[in-house]
Amino acid sequence: MSLYDSIVNKIREIQEISVEKEPVTNLSASAILAAEITLISSILIAAIMLRNINIILMIVIVLALFVALIAATPLMPRLKKEQNDSFNNMIFYVILALALILALFYWGVRNV
């Protein structure tokens, strides 16, 4: 199955459980493909900034991310599913973010 087919199937799968009923058009499939490429390339370029900490670490993480992201493709339909208007999802990520931020600033600054 080609990458394009797997993306289209994933969109269909998500739309079946979504309230919105939208047809899968060429435009929506190519938009998701473009978003997918943008997401992967942005994350990989951002990971290159780890060279400021350690070059070996940067190489390992970039390679690991590349393999993981390609293996997990398509990511965007999953991301869209997670970032829907469900209040439960919103609250979950808000609380998670609060916990991470406090852990970072409270323990991270003092102990790292």
Place this chain on the structure above:
Amino acid sequence: MNSLIPIMVILPITCALLLNLIHTKERAVKILAIIVGIALPIIPLLTSYGLHYFGGHAPLINNPVLAQGLPAFLTETVLNIYHPAITYIFSSAQQLFIFILGIMAFLVIFTSLNETKRASGVYAFLMFMGTAAVTAILLSDDIFNLYVFFEIAALSQVGIIIASNAERSYETALKYLFLASIAAPMLLLAVAFLLGVSGNVNITDIIYSINTGLVDPQNPVLLMACGLLFFGWLYGAGLPPFHTIKSAVYSKALPHGAALLQAFSVFTFVAIAIIILRIFSFIPLAKIFIIVISLLAMILGITMALMQTDFKRLIGYLAVGELGYIGIGLGLGTALGITAGLFQAVNEALITSLIFIGFGTIFYKTGISNINKLGGLMTENPRLSFIVILSGFAMAGIPPFNAFQSKLLLVQASITAGLPELGIIMVLLSIVTFMTFMKAFYTIYLRPKPSDLEINDKDIPKATVISMVVLLVLCLILGLFPQIATSFLEPFAQGLI
């Protein structure tokens, strides 16, 4: 005239209250709203830079006559320089931001009064109240006063969403309010912690306490306050994880309301980020966190925008993504980076408003925001569609528009700071932004018109066209002469580092 500093907040609040009282008298509502709307951008231009102490309570060091009769424990200690009253600071950056906010508030109110069948005093009340609150957030040097106006701004935004009467707008407003009930108390807790460790709510005094060792910079309560302040900032600006609700908020408001709401978010983002940089610049993690969260906002906002079929939601996500550019500039922490970030804030507020109002004309004519149900609208009004496509050029950073200058500065700042990767990501995401915009533009204006699409006969109000032209001209002026804005921002950025 420093006495004009509080007028920038008091005038829109007073106007809002009066509009609420006379909301049944349509003509009076229109006249009052237009007069005060015109005054909003003029007042910051007439006001001289300086400080305003509410109640006239200046620090003792500035008042030698009063200090003469006071005991030594007041005049010969740090209490001599502390600010006893709520203090507002008005400098070059505030002047530019409040001027731009004033212009936008005026244009949005002007547009809304002409687009709606019957002028609503209550709706205008909400817009003036929100404008006053965000102006106060930009001016205040008192973190508790900032919190109070932060809450007022949030409530005004909820009101603006509900007033739209759009489908499920009540639900979105309620969700936004629930999330506010988590984020706002956290911000208040941050204020309480800062007060607890420094004995002060004045930001300048808190910074003095930290810099002079009166407060231990590694105090865990102070670090906790930093984290909580960051959390409040994420909510106020609509950064991840609040980007989903923020884009929903924009999509449920009327297009002109959404234009003002995104301006509120942009200026709240800037105001709180500046406070974080002022107080917590000694924590390296603070700047890293700003960069990481900004990157996340850019990537999530712009990629999610690409997948939307509702053009209001699409612009909402693009607006969230564009916030990331501002954050990158501020997070770099250099004078060039901060100047570029602040310049980008001004540009984003203008361009996104133009896009909201521009695409709003489609909603006005069809009542539809789903791009799959639209098409062929270029023939309806070619001139307006030309302005809309120019707004897309502006957002993507195409010369000669303003965002080109600010994005170029941002790329230069990232290269100078030794992080060219950020520059590459910003260029990449600008291309995707343009692609996203063109996808919406093509489906709405260029492809064949669907047979079942109904377009009403109402003409686009002249006020809407005037607002779009004014915003486009401002984008063009700032693109051709960026020094008009940067000359206001550079001294401020120099003072921050």
